Amino acid sequence: MDQSISWITVGSVEDIPRQGSRVVRTAYGDIALFRTVADEVYALEDRCPHAGGPLSQGIVHGARVTCPLHSWVIDLASGEAVGPDEGCAGHCPVRVVDGAVQLGLAAFRPGCGGCGHG
């Protein structure tokens, strides 16, 4: 997959607060970058599959985020809502190279409400 993706550097890991998030404005809409307590970085569309809430504003715990609007819990790796809720947020390949956060924006996959899978 990596071969076909062009990676765009959007900042450094240190720019994202641990257990927090920063937003990148893109042609696909806002992408939320999350940094977990273990310093993993994930990228999701900044829209909860439930009611479009900005996931970037949620509380990050483990590798999950809780949407600020109605407390849906979204898995950061897959974008999927954690049961019993169903739906998934759009997601985008992301990698960290020497502390630089890079998005594979061309491979962005939009999410869906209520479909239960990516």
Next chain:
Amino acid sequence: MSTHTNPPTPRERLVVVGNGMAGIRTLEELLAKAPDRYDITVFGAEPHPNYNRIMLSPVLAGEKTFDQIVLNGRDWYEANGIKLLTGDRVEVIDRANRSVTAMSGLTVPYDRLLIATGSTPVIIPVPGSTLPGVVGFRDLADVDTMLEAAAKGGRAVVIGGGLLGLEAANGLKVKGMDVTVLHLMDTLMERQLDRSAGALLQHELERRGITVLTGADTAEIVGIEKVSAVRLKNGQELPADLVVMAVGIRPNTTLGKAAGLACGRGIQVDDTMTTSDPAILSVGECVEHRGQTYGLVAPLFEMAKVAAARLAGSAEAAYTGSVTSTKLKVTGVDVFSAGDFTGGKGCEDIVFRDAARGVYKRVVVKENRILGAVLYGDTKDGGWYFQMLKDGTEVAPVRDTLIFGQSFGGEGAANPKAAVAALPDSAEICGCNGVCKGTIVTAITEKGLSSLDEVRAHTKASASCGSCTGQVEQLLALTLGDGYAGEAKAKPMCKCTDRTHDEVRRAITTLELKSIPDVMQRLEWRTPDGCHHCRPALNYYLLCEWPGEYKDDSRSRYINERVHANIQKDGTYSVVPRMWGGLTSAKELRAIADVVDKFAIPTVKVTGGQRIDLFGVKKEDLPAVWADLNAAGMVSGHAYAKGLRTVKTCVGSEWCRFGTQDSTGLGVKLERMTWGTWTPHKVKLAVSGCPRNCAEATIKDLGVVCVDSGYELHVGGNGGMHVRACDLLVKVETEAEVLEYTGSYMQLYREEARYLERTAPWVERVGLEYVKRRLVDDAEGRASLNARFLFSQSFSQDDPWAERANGSVDRHEFAPLAQVG
């Protein structure tokens, strides 16, 4: 041709530059494989024979002597026919003529050369870094310098909270110095430990009297003839007689570079440990292999094995890189980490915490294989995990008990009930109250106890911090058998723990827990960093318990409290400036109008709490909106906070023909006293100037109704989903009494209600009589509650908007990281 008659073929000449662990281990391996192949010369820059560098920490701490860490004495070199030249640094490699020349002028020719020059400590380039009294922690000379300084006592500052820095700090502390560790990152040993283990380690070091400053960025080392202090970028200055620089190591490539060998961060070698010159090999911390450099001993030994095999003539041996593990060598502190424990996509965390033993274990598993492990307090299974990690062992068969370690699974050794059964009667169960097993069992049988509460009442066991609750329950079950029905479980805080809100709060107080990782460790949280239910609650409980001391964790706050505005359904925010007692002015209204125009704010609405709400503000505009409101003298209305919202008032005696007292003025006083406080849930006050109650004071968390003879105080009301009229708490005569009752009532609610419990359900739960007993009957208790409230307020009345409008706090919250495409 007979070999007997010919003179022996001259042996190949092998020169080793570097008398450290990697170089000499290579020789040991080589001598085992091909003892007679080379004439060997070893150059060492240090004046000593080969010693175990990783044992320098115990030497510093006085636990070992130098002689005890010598690996190969001079007799070993002699016995193996090796020429050892110590204290003579090689300065030139002449690759064309295949010789090396040392500082002394001695030139030795070679057929094969092995470079093992190791590494040098990184000295951060701040002013003063070359002053006498500033040392690295690399060799015996550094240790001697430190021991000499320590003999005089005084203060040491260790820059760097990694492995070496902490070992140095511990050693210096043991030797009697006052030690401060400065660490740039917010977690000690952040490359080897996760946040939880880092926090435990920090506490242990602090318990030993070492001061640890995280997020400490060194600006300058101060001193004239020798070091006298370290100054941080935030201006703080720490007096120092000794500064140990332990921020990292750098491969020592000076010699390799000068000789024209290919170098990156280290001297580059291929899988055969050969440099860009086929006659020259290199091993140890000075090399770069497949882009990696190493600073730990295990990889060096693996390299040594390959280099030795190659020197002995093998065509197969290859080094393919190392997976590393780390152990901290501070006596009594067991820390182990291995592999990649940052986790990642598809990873699963298995966490085990045993607060009583101070144990934290985290194993990261991906696709049924161990990816990494962090162990604190009990590292005996480190080797086991590490072996499975290196071997890629499938862990599915032991997955369920993996975290308990290798010895688990036998005869119920880790079965908690069996473990308690096996304890002698004299074993202490409750550490807080000093109650042992025998006392508890006797009480259960002789007094016919059948529940935890009864055991607590009769023996005090588990009545304080509660961390032995599980064991006491086991004892009930063991003693009573089927006669023990178990406990009716109160609802735990969340899925991360079995503890209730009340138990957690009690533990925070009795165990003096002062951070979220602390609470999670001591109370054995089952998740690495909690969830959106427990984190905000813990943050509040800690803030309430340790005013002025606990540092608020913004990452554990709901977004509204993090950015000090109310999120709306479209992701924009609403902004409500404070209007004290509902009063405003032309100046404020004009400023609000200007802000509305300037930022094209779509909706302006008057709230139920007598102030003005600006809806649809874009997040990135918030700081500028606040700056303009601040300029007109307005501060945050905390309309988003689990805290004091508004004090609603009527106009009172100043204008109203029925008014009995100055209700507006009193409302302003109450709001000035209570604004900025954090509470379990939102709090709304009101003051009505007469019993007509235009300010609706009797459905507020606390309402004051003025009457001719004084003031009625009503509590526990709510106008929300379940309307509850207040209960009358007391009637008082003076404004001063109103203020004292308000402060003490707020503090009682702050200290005893559960997070997200409004005053109405709280008063119903504990009963009005209880509140009266605490506030009305107990004048002394009331005064001290009020004093605690005012003390806490002395830390909380800074306008959060101003701090953000001027960019000094959380700037990253309000700006996108980047714009692409």
